[in-house]
Amino acid sequence: MRSIWLVVLLAVAGSFLTAASLEAHHSSAMFDREKVVELKGTVKELQWSNPHIWIQVVTQENGTTREWSLEGGSPNTLSRQGWRATTFKAGDEVTVRFNPMKDGTAAGAFIGAKFADGKTIGRWD
Amino acid sequence: MKLMAALCAGIVCTLAFVVVGGQSATSPGGLPDWSGAWVMEGPTVFDGTTVQPRNGRAGDPGVREFPPYNDEWEALYRKHIELVKQGTFPDPISTCGTPHGFPRLMNVPDVYEFAVTPEKVFVVAENGPNILRIYTDGRQHPSKEDLWPTYNGASVGHWEGDTLVFTTISMKGFSGKDVIVDRTGLVLSDAGRVTTRLRKSDAMTMEAQMVVEDPKALKAPWKVTKRYRKQPQGTWAWDYACAENNRNPISPSGKTLTLGPDGKPIDKDKD
Numbered sequence: 001m002r003s004i005w006l007v008v009l010l011a012v013a014g015s016f017l018t019a020a021s022l023e024a025h026h027s028s029a030m031f032d033r034e035k036v037v038e039l040k041g042t043v044k045e046l047q048w049s050n051p052h053i054w055i056q057v058v059t060q061e062n063g064t065t066r067e068w069s070l071e072g073g074s075p076n077t078l079s080r081q082g083w084r085a086t087t088f089k090a091g092d093e094v095t096v097r098f099n100p101m102k103d104g105t106a107a108g109a110f111i112g113a114k115f116a117d118g119k120t121i122g123r124w125d
Numbered sequence: 126m127k128l129m130a131a132l133c134a135g136i137v138c139t140l141a142f143v144v145v146g147g148q149s150a151t152s153p154g155g156l157p158d159w160s161g162a163w164v165m166e167g168p169t170v171f172d173g174t175t176v177q178p179r180n181g182r183a184g185d186p187g188v189r190e191f192p193p194y195n196d197e198w199e200a201l202y203r204k205h206i207e208l209v210k211q212g213t214f215p216d217p218i219s220t221c222g223t224p225h226g227f228p229r230l231m232n233v234p235d236v237y238e239f240a241v242t243p244e245k246v247f248v249v250a251e252n253g254p255n256i257l258r259i260y261t262d263g264r265q266h267p268s269k270e271d272l273w274p275t276y277n278g279a280s281v282g283h284w285e286g287d288t289l290v291f292t293t294i295s296m297k298g299f300s301g302k303d304v305i306v307d308r309t310g311l312v313l314s315d316a317g318r319v320t321t322r323l324r325k326s327d328a329m330t331m332e333a334q335m336v337v338e339d340p341k342a343l344k345a346p347w348k349v350t351k352r353y354r355k356q357p358q359g360t361w362a363w364d365y366a367c368a369e370n371n372r373n374p375i376s377p378s379g380k381t382l383t384l385g386p387d388g389k390p391i392d393k394d395k396d
Contacts, residue, residue, distance in 0.1 A: 025216065025218050025219055025221070025252075025367060025371075025373070026216055026218075026219040026373040026381045027184050027209075027212065027214065027215070027216055027219070027308060027381040028184055028185075029184070029186075029209070029212030029380075029381060030212065030381060030382075030383055030392065033185070045386070047370055049369045049370035050364070050365050050366050050367055050369045050370065051221065051365070051367045051369070051370075051371060052370075052372070052373075054370070054372060054386075056386055067385075067386065069372075069383070069385055069386060069391070071372070071373075071383075074234075074235060074252070074365065075363070076235050076236070076251055076252075076362070076363045076364075076365060077234065077235055079361075079363070080236075080356070080360065101383065101391075101392075103392060103393040103394065104393070105383075105391045105392060105393060106385075106391065107383050107385070107391055
């Protein structure tokens with residue numbers, strides 16, 4: 001079975017492939033900014049709330065279900081970048097990229113996402 | 126939060142008084158037109174001219190600035206930098222319960238609004254939210270006996286042409302937990318005094334030239350300039366209800382935790 005997630009180790013710290021807009025209200029020391037995780041899953045919920053939005057994504061791998069909490073910027077800033085409260089809907093199939101937690105737990109700092117129809121949001125170059 | 130909402134409502138009323146009447150370059154009375162929404166240029170590093178490494182982000186390990194600290198406060202800053210490296214330098218605003226404080230208020234993301242009235246000028250930062258009141262009605266700072274340290278201190282100012290010159294005193298300063306200047310670990314004492322020259326340097330740019338004096342912490346005045354870029358006409362500023370869904374509380378050791386969807390910390394090491 002094809003692995004549903006891929007870890008990309010970045011050689012250069014501070015690459016453009018790091019999460020943006022996460023310096024609003026807390027330290028980001030828990031995130032590994034030199035690592036990018038890409039995974040495919042199903043959106044469970046978008047928490048469109050301050051001080052940060054959270055995208056809950058559920059993955060299945062080898063019979064194991066895992067729910068990921070991906071933290072983004074504030075709705076205020078993201079709305080001015082084209083996001084809406086409906087950008088992610090429950091049931092959406094997505095591929096997401098994020099800086100993972102250093103301790104390996106199921107969370108991270110959101111970077112970008114690609115939907116099943118090919119549309120992208122965030123940073124996806 | 127109720128108090129914050131009431132303050133915001135009061136400002137909206139005042140804004141309506143100023144803004145109604147059109148799009149002229151100056152408001153009635155010859156005051157400058159600083160209307161619109163503005164966003165700070167660059168990351169939330171307070172002194173971008175001295176930050177190392179260049180383009181370093183506040184809160185990333187090893188990032189620091191070079192204020193003219195005396196030995197004691199340089200040592201304190203270095204201690205904070207080490208705590209940042211360990212992930213245990215807490216940001217007071219992570220509790221979503223207190224303002225950022227001045228001068229950090231001039232160093233936050235999201236939208237700014239600069240509301241000019243005949244008696245005072247408001248700097249309204251969407252992030253926080255934070256509000257700075259600068260009285261321009263001729264009053265002086267309160268006497269020492271009538272002051273106590275507050276997050277934003279007390280600001281009085283006057284106009285020099287289109288430049289608002291104001292001085293801020295009686296800020297809380299760093300006492301171990303209350304106020305920081307940025308997340309590199311930068312702090313000032315409660316003896317801080319900031320003189321700011323705020324002006325629209327061109328149609329698209331607001332500029333705040335600040336001179337920070339602090340006889341307890343600094344050997345010399347510290348000059349810092351912040352700039353703010355005008356956003357497209359019609360840009361909205363929104364609520365920033367920080368306590369709405371704060372999934373990043375601080376542990377007793379100063380570590381920033383991450384809450385899962387069930388509201389419980391998901392971190393392996395919770396303290």
